[in-house]
Amino acid sequence: MALVLIPQSLAYSELAGLPALHGLYVAAVAPIAAAFIGSSPYLQTGPVAMTSLLTLGALTPFATQGSATYVGLAALLAVFVGISRLAMGIFRVGSIAYLMSQPVVAAFTVAASLLIVASQVPTLLGVRGEGANPLLSAVSALIHPQHWNAVALAFGVGALALILLGRRLGPRVPVVLLVSIAALVVSVLIDFTGPQVGHLASGTPPLTPSLPWSMSSTLIVPAIIIAVVGFAEPSSIARRYAAAERTHWDPDREMIGQGLANTASGLFSGYPSGGSFSRSALNKLSGATSRWSGGITGVAVLLIVATPVIGTLSRLPKSVLAGLVIAAVLSLIEVSPFTRLWRASKAQFVVAITTFLGSLLLAPRVERAVVLGVAVSFIVHLWRELRLHIVHEIDGTTLHVHPSGVLYFASAPLLERRINEILADHPQADRVVLHLGGLGRIDITGILVLRSLADHAVEENFTLELADVSPGAARLVARVLPELATEVTDSVPDNAAG
Numbered sequence: 001m002a003l004v005l006i007p008q009s010l011a012y013s014e015l016a017g018l019p020a021l022h023g024l025y026v027a028a029v030a031p032i033a034a035a036f037i038g039s040s041p042y043l044q045t046g047p048v049a050m051t052s053l054l055t056l057g058a059l060t061p062f063a064t065q066g067s068a069t070y071v072g073l074a075a076l077l078a079v080f081v082g083i084s085r086l087a088m089g090i091f092r093v094g095s096i097a098y099l100m101s102q103p104v105v106a107a108f109t110v111a112a113s114l115l116i117v118a119s120q121v122p123t124l125l126g127v128r129g130e131g132a133n134p135l136l137s138a139v140s141a142l143i144h145p146q147h148w149n150a151v152a153l154a155f156g157v158g159a160l161a162l163i164l165l166g167r168r169l170g171p172r173v174p175v176v177l178l179v180s181i182a183a184l185v186v187s188v189l190i191d192f193t194g195p196q197v198g199h200l201a202s203g204t205p206p207l208t209p210s211l212p213w214s215m216s217s218t219l220i221v222p223a224i225i226i227a228v229v230g231f232a233e234p235s236s237i238a239r240r241y242a243a244a245e246r247t248h249w250d251p252d253r254e255m256i257g258q259g260l261a262n263t264a265s266g267l268f269s270g271y272p273s274g275g276s277f278s279r280s281a282l283n284k285l286s287g288a289t290s291r292w293s294g295g296i297t298g299v300a301v302l303l304i305v306a307t308p309v310i311g312t313l314s315r316l317p318k319s320v321l322a323g324l325v326i327a328a329v330l331s332l333i334e335v336s337p338f339t340r341l342w343r344a345s346k347a348q349f350v351v352a353i354t355t356f357l358g359s360l361l362l363a364p365r366v367e368r369a370v371v372l373g374v375a376v377s378f379i380v381h382l383w384r385e386l387r388l389h390i391v392h393e394i395d396g397t398t399l400h401v402h403p404s405g406v407l408y409f410a411s412a413p414l415l416e417r418r419i420n421e422i423l424a425d426h427p428q429a430d431r432v433v434l435h436l437g438g439l440g441r442i443d444i445t446g447i448l449v450l451r452s453l454a455d456h457a458v459e460e461n462f463t464l465e466l467a468d469v470s471p472g473a474a475r476l477v478a479r480v481l482p483e484l485a486t487e488v489t490d491s492v493p494d495n496a497a498g
């Protein structure tokens with residue numbers, strides 16, 4: 001696991017805009033810290049593509065990538081992400097990650113994967129990227145072929161092709177490691193002089209010299225967003241394995257574990273970490289049985305980083321790292337989530353496409369697109385709950401009204417207005433039966449509207465009855481409409497009437 005994690009950590013650190021060495025610090029420290037309290041026995045914590053992209057987006061407006069200021073901000077961001085997750089876990093709100101609806105998560109994943117690939121195009125071509133938006137930077141690099149480094153491109157494309165082909169051998173074969181070693185050997189043999197990883201000093205991860213606390217106010221909001229968005233990946237990994245093995249998984253405990261990992265990463269010159277799908281799968285197949293498998297991986301990385309052998313990776317071409325990153329996210333770029341949503345729900349498709357386009361247009365500040373997607377999700381949710389579907393039928397002088405939806409403060413006035421309109425259309429009706437079985441929820445405002453209808457029934461000399469009332473609503477109706485309690489109780493099973 002450590003030998004696979006090391007080249008990946010170099011690549012993801014570059015993606016985050018940091019010197020490669022800081023990715024190694026995260027790879028060593030984060031898994032050890034997470035092992036103390038994490039819930040999943042297979043989850044591999046460390047540098048990941050998605051969190052690296054979010055880090056890049058959060059820090060790019062405030063400092064030059066790779067500078068000392070940027071490194072300090074990355075460490076402070078990791079500490080804030082860690083504190084946020086610790087607080088969420090301690091106060092048992094780990095399920096806050098579920099606030100992100102599936103359309104938001106799916107659309108953001110596709111958009112972020114596209115941006116990650118785009119961000120690696122200049123490195124793949126052996127040139128420097130221009131501009132903050134990865135898409136514009138990729139286009140700029142592609143339209144100037146005279147600046148391409150042919151050897152670097154060969155390294156990058158070759159690494160990408162070999163990794164994709166090597167996946168057919170199964171996850172037990174460490175293709176990433178083998179490709180990295182092969183590229184390193186070839187680079188030394190041909191004396192490659194293009195962009196390389198550069199000097200990697202051996203030694204244990206150092207404590208962050210000083211954190212730029214004066215920039216705290218600018219990082220708190222991005223940190224909270226990364227804490228929530230970045231937790232979607234490790235939580236889905238842990239849930240998947242727990243469901244497959246029918247074992248218990250505690251999101252709050254996992255949130256605390258990830259909080260410890262990020263806090264430790266920040267204190268030891270790293271940047272925000274997350275959970276890796278590919279490494280977690282390999283960890284399980286390798287025979288892991290407890291969360292300490294991640295801790296041992298971190299210790300192994302720590303031992304390797306502390307020895308001079310880590311310096312041999314300095315000759316690794318950066319374009320190879322670009323190939324590793326692209327290979328990791330290429331399978332996440334798909335159209336199927338959008339087509340499924342288009343067929344199933346046009347409203348949720350709007351949520352997804354808004355998140356997707358927002359991510360591309362707002363890059364590198366992709367965390368803002370997540371906020372936009374969540375906001376649109378809530379708007380769509382409220383809009384749909386505002387709509388009560390009301391049908392009615394007349395049986396002699398008895399009027400049956402069947403509302404469906406959610407009866408709450410925003411939709412309750414619609415029910416009152418519609419019943420009055422129906423009564424006006426049927427003046428012969430002297431009895432109204434309101435069937436509430438189609439209502440998923442009724443709040444106090446909805447009950448008070450029923451109170452108003454009951455008062456209106458007395459004034460207009462017609463009878464109001466309630467039918468198909470749920471047990472939860474029955475208790476509330478009994479308090480607000482005691483004169484209808486008999487009808488309500490009769491409509492509820494005996495074991496639920498209380």
